Amino acid sequence: MSEPKQIVIVGASLAGLQAAQTLRRASFEGSIVLIGDEPHFPYDRPPLSKQFLAGAWEEEKLRLRAAVNPSELGLDWMLGVAATGLDLDLRTVALGDGRTVTYDGLILACGAHARSLADHPPGVFTLRGLDDARALRSALDTGPARVCVIGAGFIGAEVAATARERGLDVTMIEAAAAPLVRVLDAGAGLAIAELHRRHGVDVRLGVGVNEVQAGADGRVERVLLADGSAVEADVVVVGIGVVPNTGWLEGSGVSIDNGVVCDSTCLAAPNVVACGDVARWNNPRYGRLTRVEQWDNAVDQGAYVARRLLEEGGVDPEPFAPVPWFWSDQYDRKIQLAGVTGPNAEVVNGSLDEQRFVQLYADDSGRFVGALAWNRPRQAIQARQLLEQEAGLDEARAALGG
Numbered sequence: 001m002s003e004p005k006q007i008v009i010v011g012a013s014l015a016g017l018q019a020a021q022t023l024r025r026a027s028f029e030g031s032i033v034l035i036g037d038e039p040h041f042p043y044d045r046p047p048l049s050k051q052f053l054a055g056a057w058e059e060e061k062l063r064l065r066a067a068v069n070p071s072e073l074g075l076d077w078m079l080g081v082a083a084t085g086l087d088l089d090l091r092t093v094a095l096g097d098g099r100t101v102t103y104d105g106l107i108l109a110c111g112a113h114a115r116s117l118a119d120h121p122p123g124v125f126t127l128r129g130l131d132d133a134r135a136l137r138s139a140l141d142t143g144p145a146r147v148c149v150i151g152a153g154f155i156g157a158e159v160a161a162t163a164r165e166r167g168l169d170v171t172m173i174e175a176a177a178a179p180l181v182r183v184l185d186a187g188a189g190l191a192i193a194e195l196h197r198r199h200g201v202d203v204r205l206g207v208g209v210n211e212v213q214a215g216a217d218g219r220v221e222r223v224l225l226a227d228g229s230a231v232e233a234d235v236v237v238v239g240i241g242v243v244p245n246t247g248w249l250e251g252s253g254v255s256i257d258n259g260v261v262c263d264s265t266c267l268a269a270p271n272v273v274a275c276g277d278v279a280r281w282n283n284p285r286y287g288r289l290t291r292v293e294q295w296d297n298a299v300d301q302g303a304y305v306a307r308r309l310l311e312e313g314g315v316d317p318e319p320f321a322p323v324p325w326f327w328s329d330q331y332d333r334k335i336q337l338a339g340v341t342g343p344n345a346e347v348v349n350g351s352l353d354e355q356r357f358v359q360l361y362a363d364d365s366g367r368f369v370g371a372l373a374w375n376r377p378r379q380a381i382q383a384r385q386l387l388e389q390e391a392g393l394d395e396a397r398a399a400l401g402g
């Protein structure tokens, strides 16, 4: 393809805005249409469960830097309107208000939404966007509230920590035997449980939720658990994972399977690329389809796909092969994961009990694949560099042990 004249980006958030910014930095002078179904200019999500929920930050501070002056990048902003369909042959995106936008290049950056309970009374919240965060913060402000968090993933655990630090009574319920088993190993997951218990959270593990019941006023009153116990609650936060926003692409010809399926260069269809939480691409570093729900990945992949689109038809693009990187702040702990976890975990610095440690992960063949660092930011960055250099386990032990 010759240089595209009009690039359309669906999803006006972290990955989409990063893509737009990268196109302009690469001197792309054509038109860029940024379509977002939220009415807000792009904002940062990580503070929603941390500083914003704590009441320490106000909304102005959330705006992504590249959107502080919205006219600066010369974008055609289409906010508050959803993309509802894609025609690959005609190269058009249909919008919820009846309009159609034509593209030469299309970037899918439409993220994911929070999974919720099928049916629930008022007082039950999820946390994905600014509107969710506003509603939850105002429910916590109304206090004194008893908060019940269903699901001890990163979002649930962060909400529990922030609510606890606001002085509220918090119960956190997890159906699995340890928090965060989807992301971490069981030992580290149990260390998260211990961290919360030390801060006074009632952590219930290995028990599911049967029902969320309303009181006489119609609002949530208690959560009934599968072991027959009940948790009295004024506010319930459901943190049971996310679902990629792919509904609007059904039937378009783009392959959908737990995200938009792409090749190792994030190409989903001719002239169509995907990035951020919605993209499921073949990361050659791990040799498998991967979808990553992490801030750094959204930034890096947004930038990568922008360059990828401009290069299409030219040189063979390098695959997108990052070392994943994630952080979470809970109480006074900074929890950072470089790479991925593996079946073999080994603490090489500090201890889980101290809640200050570095743990290395190796795969079945003994290859160093990841490192988890708690309040060890320097070693976390070092671990990321070692993974990028494909260092061996011994080298990582020597560098990160203490």
Ligand SMILES: Cc1cc2nc3c(=O)[nH]c(=O)nc-3n(C[C@H](O)[C@H](O)[C@H](O)COP(=O)(O)OP(=O)(O)OC[C@H]3O[C@@H](n4cnc5c(N)ncnc54)[C@H](O)[C@@H]3O)c2cc1C
Binding pocket: 010, 011, 012, 013, 014, 015, 016, 035, 036, 037, 038, 044, 045, 046, 047, 048, 049, 081, 082, 083, 084, 109, 110, 111, 112, 127, 128, 129, 155, 245, 248, 275, 276, 277, 278, 292, 293, 294, 295, 296, 298, 325, 326, 327, 328, 329
């Ligand atoms: C509360 C919270 C805390 C987090 N904390 C951390 C953290 O500590 N560390 C970390 O690494 N990551 C964290 N994350 C994850 C990180 O924020 C995400 O990985 C990142 O936001 C993904 O960016 P994205 O642009 O791919 O998707 P999103 O940010 O989900 O943006 C997608 C946008 O597309 C819009 N959209 C969807 N469908 C359509 C459509 N059909 N038409 C138009 N627009 C559409 C959505 O409404 C949304 O605005 C956190 C996320 C949340 C919610």
